[in-house]
Amino acid sequence: MISEEKLKILTExxxxxxxxxxxxxxxxxxxxxxxxAPAGCCHSFTPDGRCISLLKILLSNxxxxxxxxxxxxxxxxxxxASATPEEIAELTLDFYKRNYIEGLFLSSAxxxxxxxxxxxxxxxxRLLRTKYRFHGYIHLKGIPRADAGLVSEAAKYADRMxxxxxxxxxxxxxxxxPQKSTESLLSPMRQLVKEKAEFKEEHKKxxxxxxxxxxxxxxxxxxxxxxxxxxxxxxxxxxMGLKRVYYSSYVPVVQDSLLPTLPVGQLREHRLYQADWLxxxxxFTAEEIAPEGENLPLEYDPKCAWALRNPQxxxxxxxxxxxxxxxxxxxxxxxxxxxxxxxxxxxxxxxGDLKRMRIVLKRAKxxxxxxxxxxxxxDERAVKGLLALGARQDEARQMSLFDEPERWSLGxxxxxxxxxxxxxxxGAGSAGGAGEGRMLSPAVWLLGTRETALAALTxxx
Amino acid sequence: xxxxxxxxxxxxxxxxxxAWGDEEAVLLPKNKRPLGPCxxxxxxxxxxxxxxxxxxxxxxxxxxxxxxxLRCGDEGHIQTAFRYLLLIAKRGGPVRGMLxxxxxLKAEQALRRVAHEIDRMKGFVRFSESASGAxxxxxxxxxxxxxxLARHFQKRLPEYPFVLHDVKRKKAxxxxxxxxxxxxxxxxEVMLSADEDGWQTLWKTYYSAVNIPSRERLRQQRGYxxxxxxxxxxxxx
Ligand code: SF4
Numbered sequence: 001m002i003s004e005e006k007l008k009i010l011t012e013x014x015x016x017x018x019x020x021x022x023x024x025x026x027x028x029x030x031x032x033x034x035x036x037a038p039a040g041c042c043h044s045f046t047p048d049g050r051c052i053s054l055l056k057i058l059l060s061n062x063x064x065x066x067x068x069x070x071x072x073x074x075x076x077x078x079x080x081a082s083a084t085p086e087e088i089a090e091l092t093l094d095f096y097k098r099n100y101i102e103g104l105f106l107s108s109a110x111x112x113x114x115x116x117x118x119x120x121x122x123x124x125x126r127l128l129r130t131k132y133r134f135h136g137y138i139h140l141k142g143i144p145r146a147d148a149g150l151v152s153e154a155a156k157y158a159d160r161m162x163x164x165x166x167x168x169x170x171x172x173x174x175x176x177x178p179q180k181s182t183e184s185l186l187s188p189m190r191q192l193v194k195e196k197a198e199f200k201e202e203h204k205k206x207x208x209x210x211x212x213x214x215x216x217x218x219x220x221x222x223x224x225x226x227x228x229x230x231x232x233x234x235x236x237x238x239x240m241g242l243k244r245v246y247y248s249s250y251v252p253v254v255q256d257s258l259l260p261t262l263p264v265g266q267l268r269e270h271r272l273y274q275a276d277w278l279x280x281x282x283x284f285t286a287e288e289i290a291p292e293g294e295n296l297p298l299e300y301d302p303k304c305a306w307a308l309r310n311p312q313x314x315x316x317x318x319x320x321x322x323x324x325x326x327x328x329x330x331x332x333x334x335x336x337x338x339x340x341x342x343x344x345x346x347x348x349x350x351x352g353d354l355k356r357m358r359i360v361l362k363r364a365k366x367x368x369x370x371x372x373x374x375x376x377x378x379d380e381r382a383v384k385g386l387l388a389l390g391a392r393q394d395e396a397r398q399m400s401l402f403d404e405p406e407r408w409s410l411g412x413x414x415x416x417x418x419x420x421x422x423x424x425x426x427g428a429g430s431a432g433g434a435g436e437g438r439m440l441s442p443a444v445w446l447l448g449t450r451e452t453a454l455a456a457l458t459x460x461x
Numbered sequence: 462x463x464x465x466x467x468x469x470x471x472x473x474x475x476x477x478x479x480a481w482g483d484e485e486a487v488l489l490p491k492n493k494r495p496l497g498p499c500x501x502x503x504x505x506x507x508x509x510x511x512x513x514x515x516x517x518x519x520x521x522x523x524x525x526x527x528x529x530x531l532r533c534g535d536e537g538h539i540q541t542a543f544r545y546l547l548l549i550a551k552r553g554g555p556v557r558g559m560l561x562x563x564x565x566l567k568a569e570q571a572l573r574r575v576a577h578e579i580d581r582m583k584g585f586v587r588f589s590e591s592a593s594g595a596x597x598x599x600x601x602x603x604x605x606x607x608x609x610l611a612r613h614f615q616k617r618l619p620e621y622p623f624v625l626h627d628v629k630r631k632k633a634x635x636x637x638x639x640x641x642x643x644x645x646x647x648x649x650e651v652m653l654s655a656d657e658d659g660w661q662t663l664w665k666t667y668y669s670a671v672n673i674p675s676r677e678r679l680r681q682q683r684g685y686x687x688x689x690x691x692x693x694x695x696x697x698x
Binding site for chain 1: 556560585587614660665676678694
């Protein structure tokens with residue numbers, strides 16, 4: 001049994017958003033395979049409101065690197081510890097058996113050399129899968145500059161792997177994480193994409209990183225605008241087939257002359273997640289979301305901001321508007337849009353119906369008509385005023401809603417995506433085995449028909 | 462008229478057949494007998510089976526929904542199920558898309574609550590290991606779902622016998638390694654294994670170490686993990 005002290009050190013050094021550990025605080029999500037439920041599962045919630053799904057821990061926090069933002073960097077004076085692969089495997093099993101966790105999220109600081117570290121990570125997951133026949137979810141962080149053979153070997157056992165890009169440009173990375181380079185992060189990512197494709201060619205069955213790859217970007221430690229970040233994410237989804245990009249607002253845990261001393265507001269991170277959502281599930285392009293060189297406006301959510309930039313598209317009539325357009329209405333989400341398209345097949349809807357269907361009209365009413373009736377503000381200026389952040393009480397609540405752990409996700413799909421996917425395809429069933437990288441596709445893969453989409457609404461999948 | 466049912470599917474379907482021509486029918490569980498005239502329904506498995514087949518023809522998914530609705534712990538859940546199935550019978554097909562219809566809406570909400578709790582409990586259940594190696598978890602869910610949860614854990618931990626104890630309904634779902642069954646269970650005495658304490662302590666250590674105290678958001682935590690569920694969770698003991 002691992003000692004309490006060691007567990008404490010390795011957990012605490014894994015919890016910071018800026019270190020080798022993280023991939024989006026608490027939003028990190030299983031989407032398990034094997035015996036894990038297809039929907040990610042929260043096993044507990046900590047007083048900071050985050051979900052505990054996986055045992056998130058470092059194998060070691062002894063680091064030879066010195067990323068300037070990281071509390072575990074080589075020259076920092078913090079308590080150090082390393083666990084053995086056996087200790088980690090045993091801990092995972094005993095936690096899993098008691099239903100404390102859904103699986104393991106294992107990472108490590110770079111101890112001694114990249115290869116040494118990668119070998120030990122590999123040893124831990126191999127123990128779990130072969131000796132202990134563990135079928136729960138495993139997310140493994142890749143170590144940059146480790147031997148390619150070790151990386152492919154590890155991918156045989158893990159459900160998901162991630163290399164964190166950390167900073168949106170090479171220049172920023174050089175400055176803040178001098179021992180890493182964009183290439184040292186991108187090249188194993190590309191290698192895994194290629195190997196996964198080859199594996200699929202050769203094998204009809206079996207798994208190779210079934211939950212794909214993810215990455216993380218630290219927001220606000222370097223000067224890049226949001227437009228840059230959103231474009232990078234778009235490229236990562238399209239070209240690399242990533243399942244998720246996580247954004248982590250920079251929190252100064254370390255004093256450094258090159259780093260900002262003030263934390264970046266959670267709001268910016270929140271806006272980026274909203275933008276990411278629009279990219280993945282709502283059919284928006286990066287260009288539509290954030291014009292070149294600009295940041296996402298803080299006072300409106302990105303969908304609202306787009307709608308305000310494009311008043312010629314509104315209002316839309318809920319009884320006739322195509323699904324793609326309903327999805328672009330501020331305040332109407334995937335579930336809402338889906339409910340509308342279902343319900344209007346039986347009867348024309350008025351505002352009362354929408355209310356009863358629990359569709360929130362606060363923002364939406366400025367952009368829709370029901371049977372030709374409009375209840376929104378008279379002119380554009382009034383709409384803007386009503387929608388801006390200060391004017392709304394609900395933003396704080398919304399933010400916490402948005403932070404909701406993605407309990408529905410399977411390798412990146414979420415309930416909105418699932419429903420949207422099924423609905424857009426009008427129940428066209430099996431895009432068999434589809435799902436690497438293209439928008440909506442994991443959703444389609446999850447769901448066959450309209451009926452099952454509805455089952456997702458009313459019951460478990 | 463008021464019809465009293467025993468909460469089983471057969472009982473419900475028998476009551477449905479008795480009540481469905483009655484404009485003012487109200488279906489209640491037996492233990493909620495009001496003052497005044499009521500009809501007590503005796504389940505008739507044969508007729509219930511016929512109704513079941515007919516409903517399956519009308520809507521392939523509605524019997525599964527009925528199963529879930531009958532598990533619902535809300536007041537009035539049997540009536541909700543009745544109104545929903547009545548609409549299916551009247552319209553002669555699935556109605557679950559009619560989300561602006563009050564009866565459909567009510568059923569959808571009840572179904573969602575049951576599904577939501579099943580989802581939550583899959584995470585919140587806490588097993589302790591007994592001296593014999595079997596796992597034991599007490600719980601007190603709002604809805605009657607232990608057997609559904611048991612199927613989930615049976616798939617997940619096929620090699621570990623376990624007892625899922627619904628202390629509110631005084632029954633348990635038991636997996637003995639070969640069979641899954643329900644049994645009445647008032648109180649359980651469990652001898653813990655030698656290591657159990659140690660693992661529980663490690664879990665508590667982990668739980669407090671992952672927390673970031675400077676970002677405390679207790680309201681949000683309460684929303685996701687309501688206080689009533691914490692009673693049996695190791696990290697809150
Ligand atoms: S590699 Fe960098 S981010 Fe990772 S633990 Fe070491 S110093 Fe921290």
